[in-house]
Amino acid sequence: MRRIADIKYASAVLQWDQETYLPPMGAAFRGRQIATLSEIGHELFVKPSFGQLLRTLAEGNDLTGAELRNVQLTLEDYSKLEKYPSSFVRKMSEATSAAYHAWIEARRENSFKVFENKLEALVSLKKEEAQLLGFENHPYDALLNEFEKGATVAWLDGLFNDLKQPLGSLLSQILDRPAPEDGFLKQYFDKDAQWQLGLELLKIIGFNFKAGRQDISEHPFTTNFSAQDVRVTTRIDEHDFASMVWSCLHEGGHGLYEQGLPVDQYGLPRGEFCSLGIHESQSRLWENCVGRSESFIKYIMPLVKQYFPQLENINSHGLFAAVNKVQPSLIRTESDELTYHFHVMIRYEIEKKLIGGSLPVREIPEYWNSLYQELLGVAVPDDKSGCLQDIHWSHGSFGYFPTYTLGSLYAAQFYDSIGKSYPDLDQKIGAGNFGSIHQWLQSNVYQYGRNFTSGELCNKVTGSPLQLEYFQRYITEKYSHVYQMPI
Amino acid sequence: MRRIADIKYASAVLQWDQETYLPPMGAAFRGRQIATLSEIGHELFVKPSFGQLLRTLAEGNDLTGAELRNVQLTLEDYSKLEKYPSSFVRKMSEATSAAYHAWIEARRENSFKVFENKLEALVSLKKEEAQLLGFENHPYDALLNEFEKGATVAWLDGLFNDLKQPLGSLLSQILDRPAPEDGFLKQYFDKDAQWQLGLELLKIIGFNFKAGRQDISEHPFTTNFSAQDVRVTTRIDEHDFASMVWSCLHEGGHGLYEQGLPVDQYGLPRGEFCSLGIHESQSRLWENCVGRSESFIKYIMPLVKQYFPQLENINSHGLFAAVNKVQPSLIRTESDELTYHFHVMIRYEIEKKLIGGSLPVREIPEYWNSLYQELLGVAVPDDKSGCLQDIHWSHGSFGYFPTYTLGSLYAAQFYDSIGKSYPDLDQKIGAGNFGSIHQWLQSNVYQYGRNFTSGELCNKVTGSPLQLEYFQRYITEKYSHVYQMPI
Structure with a gap:
């Protein structure tokens, strides 16, 4: 092996x-x-x-x-x-x-x-x-199982169905409120300063540079050659501040997981990650639950201003609100924490029907565009910003997309458990103290490698199978705060 | 294959x-x-x-x-x-x-x-x-043959013997003359500017950055993953100007060879380099014959001064003389074009006797030190700057060192042929026009890959087997000029 x-x-x-x-x-x-x-x-x-x-x-x-x-x-x-x-x-x-x-x-x-x-x-x-x-039931189940062991159409249909309504209603509420100001994120931000800030942020969240490194690539990704050599990459857009910062935290979350896998299980299943959904939960936990929280942003604000004096007049609540702005859009990878899941549902629906045989390939663009109109209220102007935007199908990866949503759901449920273990979690984050989160993730997620399925792991360490309520509560609390709405 | x-x-x-x-x-x-x-x-x-x-x-x-x-x-x-x-x-x-x-x-x-x-x-x-x-004759022959097909003790004994006397007498003449001023090479030279200059120099000599790149490593080296992906490395010492520049040209020469090997022979012997001696001839040809010539230095002088205004008052003859200063020393890798070969001869003598059985391993330090005294007139103060300085023996590479000297000899003989093909070679170099050199090397060295042995190749493309006279003439002419001595 x-x-x-x-x-x-x-x-x-x-x-x-x-x-x-x-x-x-x-x-x-x-x-x-x-x-x-x-x-x-x-x-x-x-x-x-x-x-x-x-x-x-x-x-x-x-x-x-x-x-x-x-x-x-x-x-x-x-x-x-x-x-x-x-x-x-x-x-x-x-x-x-x-x-x-x-x-x-x-x-x-x-x-x-x-x-x-x-x-x-x-x-x-x-x-x-x-x-x-x-x-057993649906041919798409066999493909889903390749990316997330145990995932089925029956289960995901229920999950997405239960998610669609509350997310939709939260979205309409949000769109009725004034949007946070985020124009300042699109100033000029020097490349080298962004690079340095990215490295600092990775250090802050605990990425070990003795057992890994960061480089530049066109599309950010994380890979590893052992738990002691984990490579994250980032890209830098000089006219977009948020893109690099939260992408670093996202890949950093993936990287922390891989650095935490048991070294002595090199090459063995117990030394591998649990599932794509769990891997994604780790990136989203650090990018979103931690990284887009007001406490975290308050903590990094002095550092941010040190690198970027042009943000001198922005306070941490302003940055917090800006990077949590909700905006229905055409492109999945640029979307916010809420509308993201509609992008996933659309791809899930299409894949399910393609593999089930009820949607001919030639009808994809029309169906794609109608779903974007229905779920996100956006008109797709052309195929490039529509059904040609993702690389996944061209790789034959059918069944992959749902793991992105599962990642957010697992992240919220894990994060809820972490919060229960450490009631002063927010203060800890505000003080830049991430030891408790590391400890929890190490002993509840990292150490097990692929020993359990994602479902088993979730049940074991949070006390219940995957449930929507954690993500719903997390996202409702966040956006009530950002958009100053009653919960 | x-x-x-x-x-x-x-x-x-x-x-x-x-x-x-x-x-x-x-x-x-x-x-x-x-x-x-x-x-x-x-x-x-x-x-x-x-x-x-x-x-x-x-x-x-x-x-x-x-x-x-x-x-x-x-x-x-x-x-x-x-x-x-x-x-x-x-x-x-x-x-x-x-x-x-x-x-x-x-x-x-x-x-x-x-x-x-x-x-x-x-x-x-x-x-x-x-x-x-x-x-057939000496057990060391079998090991020499691994690094340079056909090389034998009988042949190398003759070669080194014929080399020792004229090099020694040239060295004494040189040491009787005033040494060129080279203190200005040891000023502070900014790392980033050195890096940029190194890249410019590689471009100038024709290294193709679409089919290769340069990076930093502790010890400079060249490697390739096909003729279309050749990696050279360099290191930068902020208190030594010459180290990076001529190391870049050296590795660049190796790199040009590898980029010139026939792409369609990937994985086959005809797509491989001829021998270590020939590989080294390519690095030395660019580093020394071209790179340490007065015409080349005249050509790059404006660029050098653009990056390093601290050299404003140095003229190209001054830089030429400084980087051709001869100085017997302890460390092979830091030595000049003349004394270098004494370092090689010492290792050759020791290896030959070790493998032949006439020198016990425990006597290496004493023998090493006595040879340094005899050939270079330097006293070795300790093992680290003596017989422990090279990595080769620890890798089991016995028979490798002679290829360094062979490289210089082949380089001089090839360079002589290039000069015969292009009588205005010096003017071409002074004008930054290296096309003729590339053309000659491509059609006389690169294209053949490993098709011929080094001896066969030399005979075929220069009209005679390897002969000392070319190197002797090259080095005598250079140092007569540097040290203003009659030939």
Whole structure:
């Protein structure tokens, strides 16, 4: 397992370099180097002798509980991979490569039509994949399960349904109130000063620079090559202050999780993250629950003004309100904590119908645009700012989007538990003291790695399964404060 | 072969990252990741089925000349690796790892004694390796051949012997003359300005930043992950102007070679560099023949003064003389173009006697110190600035050092041929026009990759085998000019 991990992490180094430092002409050979490592890692994993070994170990009595769990989880992965005929793997790899290039081209031409055929082929393969993997009720369940073990259409339908109404009504209330002033966020902010501030913020929240680093990339991301080498990236827009700051905190949250995973479980499931939803809960907890709180902003305000004297006349409540402004918009990645989830619901609805067979690929733009009108009240002017905006489908990632919303929900529920453990949490944050949060996350989330599913973990550490009320309460309290509305 | 190359280059990316960006705690897992990639690359290469394929191809009639050459060279590597029993490979890997750590420790304690036992074990394994590889006359020949195909004790003894007398007499002449003023090189030179100047110089000599980049590392080096992704590194000493500038030109010369190797031969011998000696000839040609010439310095002088107004009162002859100052010293890597070769000869003598069995490891310090006294007239005060200064032995690299001198000799001989092809070479350089040099190197060195041995290449493109007279003439002319002596 550790040998396979070495290869997987080597491939991650090559991908990190590709996003940060690769000279342009290096791209072609880099592509084949990464592909070769993936193949070799895959070949080592799917060896029948390895499967036999796993089954022998799983059935024996020689292992400790922790060892057995590692074997069981590995066997789970192994059994899943066994279901893919190699001809299918090849077809899928070709189809995603074609779809990705078609998507790039379609964006350039601002036309979904250019993407349509390749996406159609990919969707049909994803349906085939659902059949290969197997499911009980809905074929989309099989794909959801790949990104968030145990997630199903039945569960998510209920969750999104219960979320839609309260979020919608909160949104209308908000839109009736005067919007906070946020024009000052769009002044000129020097690149180097932003970079330095970003590093300071990562240090403040506890990111360990002896076991990680930050670099610049076009799209911010976090990756790791062991729990002792975690790389976060950021991008800097000199005319947008908030973008870099809260993106740093977001990636920093992912990074803290990866630095907290058990080092001695390198290469083993218990050394891996729990699920995408839980990973996202960690980024959102630091970006939003902590980072967009008034106490946190009060704490960092002197530092912010030291780097940016142009914000001298802004007080911390003003910055707090500005970075929590709600504004229905076209683009998911630029949206606020509230409307974000409508973007996710729209993609979920579309994916579910695509995989279920009730929505033909050619009708995506029309359906997409009607949902944006219905849920967010915005008119989509073209495909590029509509259904071509996300890279996910071109990668064949159907079932990924819901994990973003799950991340916010888990974050709110975890954060509620942290607040119960430390009633003076707000004062602690205001004083820049994050030790208690680290301690809670370390002993309740990080240390378990992939030992539990996200559902099991949530139940174990918060005392109940995932429930909407925590997020609802969190978001209602926040926006009542920002928009000065009665709760 | 390309699959193996992918793994080899992936490992090179991990090593490059290790020297440039790796956070300190990442070192342990990075070590095992690199080790795993090496193992996998090795396993793929030594498969008996691969050897069988190579032999079938080599004996058949189906290949073009170029294809056949690739097969023959690969078979040569394969047959060599076949000679190593896996038990020997493991012993060697353990011994070098132990020796490396002992060397680090010995340097810290400034005591060769701490290194002695591990080095002894390593030398005894290197003797065993020489027997495994086989040789005609001297066991050291087998090791020399690993770094420079065809190099032998008989040949190098003659070469060094013929070099020692004229270099020694030139050195005494020089030491009788007043030394050029070079104190101004040791002022304060801002780091960022040095970095920018380094990038400009790389651009000036033609390094392609679309197919490569420069970064900072503790020890400057060049590596590549294809001919289209070549990474050079530099280090910056804020109290030494010359160190960064000529190190950039040196690594830039290595980098130009790697960028010039045939892209379509990726992973094949014809896509690899010829030999270490030829690689070093490329760095020295740009660093010394071009870079330390008065024409080149005249050309870059305005740029230098633009970055460093503190050099306003220095003229180009003054800078030329300063960076060509000859000074016998203790440390090889800091020495000038003349005394450098005495450092190499000393290491060569010691290695030859160690592998030949006439020098016990424990006597290295005494012998080292006596040779420094004899050849350079300097007294070695301690082991750290003496026989512990180089990393090579701790890596098991016996036979490497001579390639440094060979590099200078090949550079001078190539440069002589370039000068014959372009009689106005000096004017071209003075005008910043390096196209002719590139063209000559591309068609006489780069394009052949590893197709010829260094000896064959030299003969083919300069019309004669390696001869001392070119270097002697080059160095005599340079220093007569610097020291205003009659030739």
